[in-house]
Amino acid sequence: MFFDTVKGIFIPFIGTVLGSACVFFLRGALNHRVKISLLGFAAGVMTAASVWSLIIPAIELSESLGALSFFPAVAGFWIGVLFLLILDRVITRSNSEEKSSMLAFAVVLHNLPEGMAVGVIYAGLLSGNAGVTVAGALALSLGIAIQNFPEGAIISMPLASEGKTKSKAFISGALSGIVEPIGAALTILAASFVTPILPYFLSFAAGAMIYVVITELVPQISEGNHASLGTVMFAAGFTVMMALDVALG
Numbered sequence: 001m002f003f004d005t006v007k008g009i010f011i012p013f014i015g016t017v018l019g020s021a022c023v024f025f026l027r028g029a030l031n032h033r034v035k036i037s038l039l040g041f042a043a044g045v046m047t048a049a050s051v052w053s054l055i056i057p058a059i060e061l062s063e064s065l066g067a068l069s070f071f072p073a074v075a076g077f078w079i080g081v082l083f084l085l086i087l088d089r090v091i092t093r094s095n096s097e098e099k100s101s102m103l104a105f106a107v108v109l110h111n112l113p114e115g116m117a118v119g120v121i122y123a124g125l126l127s128g129n130a131g132v133t134v135a136g137a138l139a140l141s142l143g144i145a146i147q148n149f150p151e152g153a154i155i156s157m158p159l160a161s162e163g164k165t166k167s168k169a170f171i172s173g174a175l176s177g178i179v180e181p182i183g184a185a186l187t188i189l190a191a192s193f194v195t196p197i198l199p200y201f202l203s204f205a206a207g208a209m210i211y212v213v214i215t216e217l218v219p220q221i222s223e224g225n226h227a228s229l230g231t232v233m234f235a236a237g238f239t240v241m242m243a244l245d246v247a248l249g
Contacts, residue, residue: 004134005122008141009184012118015145016177019152023160023169026153033229036221038150040230043217044237045147046114046209052245053140054117054206058199061124072199079200080207088215114144115180117205119187124198127191139245146241148177 058073065071121137156173160166187201221230 001126004138005126005188008122008137009115009118009181009188011138011141012114012144012148012180013177015148016152016180017174019149019154020156020170020173020176022153023156023166023173026157032224033226035150035154036224036226036230037233038153039217040221040233041237042147042150043213043221044234044239045143045241046213046217047234048238048241048245049117049140049143049147050206050209052242053121053136053143054202054209057121057136058202058206061199061202072197073203076200076203077207077210080204080209081211083204084208084211111177111179112183112208114147114209115183116187117202117209118144118180119184120198120201120205122184123188123191124202126188136245143241143244144180146237148180152177
């Protein structure tokens with residue numbers, strides 16, 4: 001179980017590393033159509049993961065509440081959305097001139113809910129909670145890794161095109177995802193606190209991920225003349241993650 005957990009919390013980070021490695025194989029900036037395709041697919045994966053890996057398990061874990069079994073999922077989801085909304089406003093209104101620091105914080109903000117989602121579900125697994133399975137936890141990790149692949153490429157390739165060496169661009173892209181295993185590990189260490197309110201944490205992570213999809217990914221895939229391509233890839237990512245979660249879970 002320990003090995004499964006360690007593997008699970010690092011799989012998403014590996015996805016970022018592999019995506020960042022694209023800088024060694026592709027020349028120039030990332031093609032706009034390719035970027036839209038990757039972002040659309042990533043948005044679909046994150047949306048499906050939020051539903052099948054987080055919200056549905058949160059509802060199932062609350063069945064003892066009867067007709068109110070939806071409440072923890074609804075409450076946690078809204079807390080997740082509002083939490084990221086407030087943090088996003090803080091970043092937007094900041095007058096700090098340290099752009100690099102703000103960019104770093106923005107990356108952490110983006111990846112935090114994903115790492116937390118993995119940590120929460122593995123915390124439930126380690127606690128022996130019947131609502132969380134090894135296969136289901138692995139499906140979430142793989143889904144986020146798929147989503148992280150284009151993120152790594154989108155970060156590293158523009159840096160290379162702006163003059164950074166490919167090695168430095170790769171390292172920058174890879175490190176953008178390091179917050180995920182750290183966040184997952186810290187969440188697992190707090191398992192004794194997390195487990196009793198696991199449904200709220202699962203849906204909190206779902207709300208945070210959906211916020212990221214709506215505010216960061218959807219606007220980008222809607223830009224230019226390739227919105228329809230982004231929509232098709234969103235559907236593809238959604239169905240792939242849905243099938244993966246159901247098949248493994």
